[in-house]
Amino acid sequence: MSSSSGVGDFTVIQQRNLVDQVADLLTQAIIDQRFAPGERLSEVQLSRELGVSRAPVREAARLLESRGLLVSQPRRGFFVRALDARELDDIFDLRLCLERHAIERLALDASSATLAALARQVEVLCEAAVSGNESRRIEEDLNFHRLLIASAGNRRLLKTFDDLAHELRLCITLITKTHESPDTIADSHQWLLDALASGSPARCREAIDYHIGVARDYVVRGIGDST
Numbered sequence: 001m002s003s004s005s006g007v008g009d010f011t012v013i014q015q016r017n018l019v020d021q022v023a024d025l026l027t028q029a030i031i032d033q034r035f036a037p038g039e040r041l042s043e044v045q046l047s048r049e050l051g052v053s054r055a056p057v058r059e060a061a062r063l064l065e066s067r068g069l070l071v072s073q074p075r076r077g078f079f080v081r082a083l084d085a086r087e088l089d090d091i092f093d094l095r096l097c098l099e100r101h102a103i104e105r106l107a108l109d110a111s112s113a114t115l116a117a118l119a120r121q122v123e124v125l126c127e128a129a130v131s132g133n134e135s136r137r138i139e140e141d142l143n144f145h146r147l148l149i150a151s152a153g154n155r156r157l158l159k160t161f162d163d164l165a166h167e168l169r170l171c172i173t174l175i176t177k178t179h180e181s182p183d184t185i186a187d188s189h190q191w192l193l194d195a196l197a198s199g200s201p202a203r204c205r206e207a208i209d210y211h212i213g214v215a216r217d218y219v220v221r222g223i224g225d226s227t
Contacts, residue, residue, distance in 0.1 A: 022050060022060035030069055030080055031135055031169050037082035041070070067166035083170060085220045091167050092216035096209065098161050099145060102152035103192065103208045104201040114151045115197060121147055122189045129187075138172045144189055171219055188214070 026046075029035055041061060047054045061078040064070040070078045083091075106114070121144045128137040142165055149161050188211055195207035 018052060018056045019059045019063065022046075022052065022056050023063045025050065026060055026064055027067075027069060027166075027169070028135065030064075031138060031173055033173065035080045037080050039080045040076070041078045041080070043077065064166075069166055069170065081170070083167075088171060088219050089216065091164065091171055092212060092219070094164060095161075095168065096212045096216075098149065098157060098164070099208050099212060100205055102149040102154070102157060103196065103204040105152045105154070106148065107196055107199055107201045107204040110151070110196050110199075115193065118144065118147060118151070118193055118196070122193060125189060126187065134173075138169055141172055142168060148192070171215075 026041075035041065043054045043057050043061070046057045050057065061070055061072075065072055065078065069081055071081050072078050121140070125137070125140040125144055128140040131137070146158070146161060146165070150158050192204075192207050192211060195204045198204075
């Protein structure tokens, strides 16, 4: 009895892992812009290319819909989400609220170990910026900001950032497309470290407002110019 139950549970786990793997592959394809915004995803074609049945592809698509990367239309299927200027502005507004609170809080008690860890991540981000690997740069950019928020010590704040991170990947992809000098994105994180090292919440607020504000302006302006 127990052996049979164990096999059944294992089958469920295998299926769950398969859905997660398909979701990861689709996420990477969207970030790499192998699917254009608004493009319809074919379950049949994807299942054939991935060598899986349509069921895990469908479940993965539903998962990505919940993360804000896909949208579904009745009887038409799933489409890559195309963010408009208003949605982008809303996402950056929420991001600014989260990071502003985190960096002001962190400014009051940032340890030397925390500053050193953030500085190491800036080095990793700079390496990614010159590597030509855009996906890696996006992940290292997110890793820096996640580390900043995690260091502030508020787990709810971190969870909210993690929930937003899927949509932020789309936003950072757009920064890569519209920013006049992409390599400066990595370098600009040093300004945040300098503000943190000063111990001044006001300076930190000013630094994060500028850092995220520049990114938001590039993205929203770029989307406006393309419409």
